[in-house]
Amino acid sequence: MFNVAIDGPAGAGKSTIAKAAAKELGFIYVDTGALYRAIAYNAVTKGVIDDTQKIIDMLTDTNVELKYVDGVQAVYLNGDDVSAYIRTPEISMGASKVSAIPQVREFLLNLQRDIAQKNNVIMDGRDIATVVLPNADVKIFLFASPECRAQRRYKELMEKGEDVTLEDVLADVNQRDYQDSHREIAPLKPSEDSVMADTSKLNLEESIQLIINIIKERIK
Template sequence: MINVAIDGPAGAGKSTIAKAAAKKLNFIYVDTGALYRAVAYNAVKCGAINSEPKIIEMLKNIHIELKYNNGVQAVYLNGEDVSAYIRTPEISMGASKVSAIPEVRAFLLDLQRDIAKNNNVIMDGRDIATVVLPNADVKIFLFASPECRAERRYKELVEKGESVTFEEVLADVNKRDYQDSHREIAPLKPCKTSIMADTSDKSLEESVNYIISLIEENIR
């Protein structure tokens, strides 16, 4: 099986780019961030998001699955497809919070590795190359400037009809970067063997083609 690990900060376009690249290469795409978002969504729903002990206790009563329909990933939480509910700014911040808890990371680790063991995958997240798939065939650290990432996210939220300002989104991006890179457990950082890929000045199509070329060059 061929495993591709793509890491990088929030809003770098990892999910969109990895999903498109996986489709073109006929790989399974695994959005690990969606798993943490599902945990955060459940924590918010049951009022546990601000209590680490409650989040840990909550893990005993949740079951998360990834299902694929024509290669498109859907996230199921206790049998319910929650894919449409886990992309809000509140859940994004919640995901950063729960992902800093060792018990949450351990809870999701086996699920991620099992998928990679049985499929050709492109898996994206924060610590895929360093922790989840340390033996991945290709490791890429995908990034863009905070301003560029905030601009992309701002446009996305406005298109969804949400009332936000660019300054608010940029503040969220910077806060998320700080949380992800300074947490004690699996902080966001490039693996020593990761290929650094900057998409700040690239369109989506250019970014996808760029990532595919990096993958193809390194699996020959």
């Protein structure tokens, strides 16, 4: 199997870019962030998002799955498709919280590795190259400036009708960056052999092509 690991900060466009690259290359796209979002969604709906021990206890009755229908990924939590409910700012912050809990990371680790062992995948997240798939064939660290990422996220939320300000979105981006890079377990950082890919000055199509080119160079 050929595995591609893409890491990077929140809002760098990893999911959109990785999904498009996977479709172009005929790989399966694995959005690991969606797994953490599903855990966060479960914790929020149960009212335990601020209680680490209750989140850990919750895992015993939690089942998260990624299913693919016509190549499109759907996230299932305890048998229900929650894909439409896990992209809010509240769940984003919740995902950052639960991802700092070692027991949550261990809970999801085997699921991620099992998918990679059975398929050609492009997997994105915060610690794919450093922890989840340290032997990936291609490792990419995809990033953009906080201001650039906040602007993109702000536009996306406005198009969805969310009542947000650019200042609040930028504050959330900076807070998530700090949380993700300073957590004790699997902090966000490039692996030593990752290819650095800065998309700050690239549009979406250019960013996708950049990633495809990096992967194709390694496949040869």
